[in-house]
Amino acid sequence: MKLQLFLIFCSLAINVVFCDEEIIFTPDSYVPPPDRHPRIVGGVNTTIDEVPYIISMRYCNPLTDTCGHRCGGSIINHNTVLTAGHCVDRTIIPEQIWVRAGSDLRNQGGQLIPVRRIIIHPEYERTQLFNDIAILKLTASFRFNSRVMPIGLPPRGMSIRKGTPLLVSGWGALLWQGSSPERLQKVYVPYVPNEECARIYGNIRVTSLCAGREGVDACQGDSGGPLVYKNFVVGVVSGGSFCAFDGFPGTYARTSEFLGFIGQAMSM
Numbered sequence: 001m002k003l004q005l006f007l008i009f010c011s012l013a014i015n016v017v018f019c020d021e022e023i024i025f026t027p028d029s030y031v032p033p034p035d036r037h038p039r040i041v042g043g044v045n046t047t048i049d050e051v052p053y054i055i056s057m058r059y060c061n062p063l064t065d066t067c068g069h070r071c072g073g074s075i076i077n078h079n080t081v082l083t084a085g086h087c088v089d090r091t092i093i094p095e096q097i098w099v100r101a102g103s104d105l106r107n108q109g110g111q112l113i114p115v116r117r118i119i120i121h122p123e124y125e126r127t128q129l130f131n132d133i134a135i136l137k138l139t140a141s142f143r144f145n146s147r148v149m150p151i152g153l154p155p156r157g158m159s160i161r162k163g164t165p166l167l168v169s170g171w172g173a174l175l176w177q178g179s180s181p182e183r184l185q186k187v188y189v190p191y192v193p194n195e196e197c198a199r200i201y202g203n204i205r206v207t208s209l210c211a212g213r214e215g216v217d218a219c220q221g222d223s224g225g226p227l228v229y230k231n232f233v234v235g236v237v238s239g240g241s242f243c244a245f246d247g248f249p250g251t252y253a254r255t256s257e258f259l260g261f262i263g264q265a266m267s268m
């Protein structure tokens with residue numbers, strides 16, 4: 001999808017949104033050397049019954065009449081999906097979005113359900129990726145089974161210790177600017193406290209969460225997907241600079257700061 005790239009003077013802080021398609025790039029921006037981190041980045045194949053709450057959001061482009069994986073998302077109840085604001089912003093309408101649950105393959109299987117309504121956080125801000133969170137209400141309910149199950153929302157103000165391994169999964173690129181897998185990937189990324197993360201990026205607020213280290217991260221196409229700790233979706237894949245580069249953790253929307261919005265949108 002789209003991305004935003006901000007060259008913040010000398011800091012090389014480039015903010016990239018982790019979605020597929022239309023990767024736009026300024027030609028003179030710093031491009032890190034390829035293949036530094038062969039291998040979500042650094043992950044392994046997984047099966048959907050290990051992460052039965054993940055969905056693949058599919059976007060059907062009315063101009064080209066083609067559909068494909070765009071972003072990840074999390075099932076939070078029988079007809080509600082949690083995702084990132086930037087996955088569904090701009091001109092996207094519900095009729096162009098479908099959700100595939102219950103399959104570990106990018107383009108087949110599982111339950112494919114059309115979206116009825118898109119609710120983006122009212123204070124979502126696309127240039128800084130503030131409040132990068134959205135809810136999709138579906139036209140029909142999931143049929144829950146061992147491959148399709150909701151994930152819990154974290155308690156308000158939930159705290160996580162530095163370095164705690166958090167599980168992120170998705171069909172995003174295997175490395176920065178790399179190709180995307182057919183099969184679902186997962187990887188554990190260490191939690192980076194906000195104070196530390198704010199020294200790296202300029203857009204870190206209490207509503208942000210950071211995780212990752214050199215070699216393990218989310219990447220383009222993982223946007224909107226789940227970051228999980230215990231049985232809670234503690235984050236929504238949002239942005240970060242590059243993927244899995246030393247000193248640049250991934251950034252997430254901190255779910256525990258959005259319980260009011262999520263609860264309201266869920267009932268719409």
Ligand SMILES: *[C@@H]1O[C@H](CO)[C@@H](O)[C@H](O)[C@H]1NC(C)=O
Binds near residue numbers: 045182183
């Ligand atoms: C992961 O899945 C891909 C595609 O299904 C397959 O080609 C590859 O061999 C798998 N890798 C491992 C380590 O099982």
